[in-house]
């Protein structure tokens with residue numbers, strides 16, 4: 001029986017520490033690393049990042065857009081990143097933020113959640129803002145293959161609140177409604193004894209004390225650390241009692257230390273140490 005994503009991520013967080021390193025080959029980072037903004041530069045950048053970080057972090061998160069902008073050669077590099085990262089023991093969260101009508105979501109599910117596809121990753125990001133049930137094909141396909149899904153709830157960008165904080169007639173926010181759906185999606189796995197559900201949510205580290213119940217039974221991906229202004233210390237305010245389920249995520253903050261592999265590793269380890277220290281202080285009630 002395939003191990004669920006929730007179990008695999010829980011184990012990886014214990015072994016390597018709770019941290020997700022983004023692989024975002026921004027044109028500006030390619031230039032800073034002395035690389036051309038083309039498919040060859042993309043390939044060198046990505047291979048360096050995977051070789052430096054793949055055996056260090058629990059989760060690697062390639063952002064698909066930065067590969068797609070190089071066309072089919074860029075997508076081929078993305079396929080390689082997924083395979084290479086998994087080969088050195090990192091779980092791969094493919095950041096594509098898909099969200100469409102259900103019948104189209106099945107095609108995305110085939111692309112990203114079915115091991116028969118070269119773009120299949122351990123987990124994928126999706127947007128529920130066409131309605132949570134439109135995600136059903138991705139949820140069902142991912143879970144059937146022991147993979148995971150991260151559902152956007154409270155995003156890190158300043159534009160998010162106009163949709164996500166909107167209050168429904170029943171008094172719940174739109175984001176709170178999505179968090180409720182994810183909680184329900186994880187209930188069976190938790191009842192079966194999984195330490196962590198396979199359906200996570202994205203809650204930006206920039207979102208402050210947001211007033212939502214973030215105990216959804218699955219992992220809480222927290223982007224926004226570093227370049228977007230949030231710090232590891234902010235996680236305590238944003239997540240409160242749900243801190244133990246948080247996987248903080250940073251891309252430019254770590255990648256900016258490159259291209260020296262040792263410097264990349266040091267940057268990731270620094271954040272992991274800061275998160276571990278925060279968790280120890282939080283559990284001691286400090």
Ligand SMILES: O=C(O)c1cc(=O)[nH]c(=O)n1[C@@H]1O[C@H](COP(=O)(O)O)[C@@H](O)[C@H]1O
Pocket residue numbers: 022024063095097125154155156157202203204223224225226227228249250251252253
């Ligand atoms: O799903 C994500 O990862 C994500 C959600 C969100 O709310 N905000 C957010 O910044 N992200 C992604 O996280 C990464 C943040 O990059 P840095 O700001 O460089 O750390 C980018 O790849 C974003 O697409």
